[in-house]
Amino acid sequence: MFFRMIKGAFTRQWKKMLMIALTIALGASLATAMLNVMMDVGDKVNQELKTYGANINVVPKTSSVVDNLYEVEEGEDANTAYLLESELGNIKTIFWAFNIVDFAPFISTSAELSSGEEVKINGTWFNHHMDLPTGESLDTGIQNLRTWWDVTDGSWLNEQQAGSENSVMVGSVLAERAGIKAGDTINVNAGGKDYSLTVAGIYSSGDDADEQIYGIMDMVQEMADKDGYLSNIEVSAITTPDNELVIKAAKDPGSLTISQYETWYCTAYVSSICYQIQEVITDSVASPVRQVADSEGAILEKTELLMLLITVLSLVGSALGITNLVTASVMERSNEIGLLKAVGARDSAISGLVLTEIVITGIFGAVIGYFAGFGFAQIIGHTVFGSAIEMKPFVIPIVAVLVVIVTLAGSIPAIRMLLRLRPAEVLHGR
Amino acid sequence: MSLLELKNITKRYGNLKALDNVNLKVEQGEWVAIMGPSGSGKSTLMNIIGCMDKPTEGEVLLDGADIAKVSDKELTAIRRDKIGLVFQQFHLVNYLTALENVMVSQYYHSIPDEEEALMALERVGLKDRAKHLPSQLSGGEQQRVCIARALINHPEIILADEPTGNLDEANENIVLDIFRQLHKEGATLVVVTHDPEVGEIAERLIILEHGVIKSETKSSAADDAVIK
Ligand SMILES: Nc1ncnc2c1ncn2[C@@H]1O[C@H](COP(=O)(O)OP(=O)(O)OP(=O)(O)O)[C@@H](O)[C@H]1O
Numbered sequence: 197m198f199f200r201m202i203k204g205a206f207t208r209q210w211k212k213m214l215m216i217a218l219t220i221a222l223g224a225s226l227a228t229a230m231l232n233v234m235m236d237v238g239d240k241v242n243q244e245l246k247t248y249g250a251n252i253n254v255v256p257k258t259s260s261v262v263d264n265l266y267e268v269e270e271g272e273d274a275n276t277a278y279l280l281e282s283e284l285g286n287i288k289t290i291f292w293a294f295n296i297v298d299f300a301p302f303i304s305t306s307a308e309l310s311s312g313e314e315v316k317i318n319g320t321w322f323n324h325h326m327d328l329p330t331g332e333s334l335d336t337g338i339q340n341l342r343t344w345w346d347v348t349d350g351s352w353l354n355e356q357q358a359g360s361e362n363s364v365m366v367g368s369v370l371a372e373r374a375g376i377k378a379g380d381t382i383n384v385n386a387g388g389k390d391y392s393l394t395v396a397g398i399y400s401s402g403d404d405a406d407e408q409i410y411g412i413m414d415m416v417q418e419m420a421d422k423d424g425y426l427s428n429i430e431v432s433a434i435t436t437p438d439n440e441l442v443i444k445a446a447k448d449p450g451s452l453t454i455s456q457y458e459t460w461y462c463t464a465y466v467s468s469i470c471y472q473i474q475e476v477i478t479d480s481v482a483s484p485v486r487q488v489a490d491s492e493g494a495i496l497e498k499t500e501l502l503m504l505l506i507t508v509l510s511l512v513g514s515a516l517g518i519t520n521l522v523t524a525s526v527m528e529r530s531n532e533i534g535l536l537k538a539v540g541a542r543d544s545a546i547s548g549l550v551l552t553e554i555v556i557t558g559i560f561g562a563v564i565g566y567f568a569g570f571g572f573a574q575i576i577g578h579t580v581f582g583s584a585i586e587m588k589p590f591v592i593p594i595v596a597v598l599v600v601i602v603t604l605a606g607s608i609p610a611i612r613m614l615l616r617l618r619p620a621e622v623l624h625g626r
Numbered sequence: 627m628s629l630l631e632l633k634n635i636t637k638r639y640g641n642l643k644a645l646d647n648v649n650l651k652v653e654q655g656e657w658v659a660i661m662g663p664s665g666s667g668k669s670t671l672m673n674i675i676g677c678m679d680k681p682t683e684g685e686v687l688l689d690g691a692d693i694a695k696v697s698d699k700e701l702t703a704i705r706r707d708k709i710g711l712v713f714q715q716f717h718l719v720n721y722l723t724a725l726e727n728v729m730v731s732q733y734y735h736s737i738p739d740e741e742e743a744l745m746a747l748e749r750v751g752l753k754d755r756a757k758h759l760p761s762q763l764s765g766g767e768q769q770r771v772c773i774a775r776a777l778i779n780h781p782e783i784i785l786a787d788e789p790t791g792n793l794d795e796a797n798e799n800i801v802l803d804i805f806r807q808l809h810k811e812g813a814t815l816v817v818v819t820h821d822p823e824v825g826e827i828a829e830r831l832i833i834l835e836h837g838v839i840k841s842e843t844k845s846s847a848a849d850d851a852v853i854k
């Protein structure tokens with residue numbers, strides 16, 4: 197009987213029920229989209245923010261002091277220290293290896309163009325393939341780190357391509373001044389030797405790099421006569437925003453208690469990752485490029501807060517919508533409800549009937565909403581982050597619980613009205 | 627002991643006395659008609675007898691228990707077990723068939739029994755309309771479904787507020803025949819009406835005016851009608 201009544205209510209009131217379902221679907225879809233984006237946004241925002249540069253710069257111990265104090269030009273000081281290229285792979289062996297997204301080594305020297313102009317030439321990785329000590333392999337380099345480079349002519353230097361050993365990329369300002377185009381061959385003299393270099397591409401970076409040349413590691417090491425040595429490493433890592441523990445650790449990791457140390461070491465703070473890098477690269481100083489690392493965390497928190505706010509507001513909105521629709525539906529059925537009371541239905545029985553209808557409608561709406569939310573999330577992912585959003589399965593129970601709460605909360609006024617309704621008042625059509 | 631006894635019932639709506647010190651006894655198996663001008667308090671009285679409303683003052687004894695003093699929840703239970711209601715506007719649930727409308731009453735009373743519900747419909751001559759929706763039934767047929775629903779749980783007292791108010795003469799006669807039949811079977815009937823013809827066939831006719839019982843007349847017409 198109960199089911200016949202439910203079925204009857206649906207067949208007769210399907211338009212109203214559909215409206216309720218759609219209202220719930222709207223709230224559920226926004227909640228689904230926002231929660232999924234929120235869960236996924238950590239990675240996404242980090243990937244976005246990597247645009248602004250590496251998180252961590254690793255330099256040799258002595259050079260870090262000298263460079264920072266006197267801003268000594270490379271190559272001028274014979275005592276400049278170097279990092280060992282052979283230790284590079286160690287970076288991917290630290291505790292937080294998985295948080296290291298990209299890294300690239302650098303070395304630089306100066307070279308003379310055929311016009312006699314002196315330029316800085318940097319050796320680095322572009323899209324370097326490396327086999328790690330762990331047995332895994334990795335493709336990394338400045339193509340990932342210098343996402344803001346705009347290649348205006350030609351293309352990115354491809355290390356995997358034959359003949360790339362003598363390829364270079366030239367900064368746009370230098371290229372314009374010297375009349376260099378992609379595909380040209382330029383002759384330079386470095387370390388007393390002549391090199392004939394093919395220009396793979398012209399890039400615009402918006403900083404000093406526009407006056408420089410980038411070539412692959414081995415060639416520049418040879419020019420600088422520093423085979424196997426590096427001047428610095430840039431590391432891009434996903435990090436956790438700093439807190440008091442980090443400030444304490446930053447002063448001296450030794451001041452932490454054992455359990456604090458463990459927490460710190462095992463959390464992806466910039467400082468703990470730096471510390472771990474120093475452990476695996478001999479005589480190195482790894483320091484966060486502070487502003488960037490901090491703002492990543494802050495922006496991430498703000499973005500998440502915003503999304504949480506949108507979720508809450510959309511749910512409140514759909515609760516209000518449900519309140520209106522359910523109240524209207526109960527009002528329209530006041531005769532029926534009065535009659536059921538008159539024939540002896542208890543308040544609980546009638547509330548149960550109405551709530552069952554609403555919950556069924558709610559489930560229907562939630563399912564539509566979930567799939568619509570899936571779509572929304574992908575649209576947000578593609579328009580805002582330029583990639584798909586991974587749907588997290590545990591969002592489903594969260595959305596389900598939220599829908600139940602919102603639906604029931606939205607039905608409270610209608611149920612109260614239903615309880616107050618007196619059969620005598622509706623049945624004798626006064 | 628009377629089945630129903632009203633003692634000094636007064637019902638106030640603000641300053642208005644819809645019922646003013648009404649005393650009334652209804653015996654088991656009696657057929658009582660209540661008449662009076664519009665606004666005289668007939669429906670108010672029916673609501674109180676039907677356990678849908680409580681008097682402002684006075685006692686309502688149904689089976690010896692005072693329903694003026696019980697909680698709303700108990701009132702619902704008494705209504706469910708002892709009262710059968712017939713309405714002027716029928717009040718059928720419009721998305722349920724005739725049969726299901728009868729079964730709704732069973733459902734909230736005990737358990738729905740399709741067989742028994744069909745028998746109730748048969749009694750009012752609607753067995754072949756069991757699967758029809760209210761919108762597919764005539765006014766008279768809807769009223770008969772309403773009566774079948776009122777009967778299904780064997781109430782101690784059947785209350786009908788203007789049961790023939792929305793019916794033409796032919797249907798009115800069908801409904802009155804059913805009432806006669808019920809009366810013959812020993813049912814207790816209280817019928818509110820504007821129609822003197824309906825009032826006269828009852829055993830007892832009570833005239834209400836301004837919330838006060840103006841007159842009470844006994845008639846033997848009911849018995850005659852049954853015999854005829
Ligand atoms: N809920 C209420 N609030 C205020 N006044 C009411 C209420 N119910 C009834 N009344 C008043 O009580 C009086 C009696 O009403 P009642 O409905 O009992 O009349 P009635 O005899 O059934 O009239 P009718 O023949 O038109 O159905 C009327 O004056 C009516 O306006």
Ligand SMILES: [Mg+2]
Nearest residue numbers: 624668669670
């Ligand atoms: Mg009335």
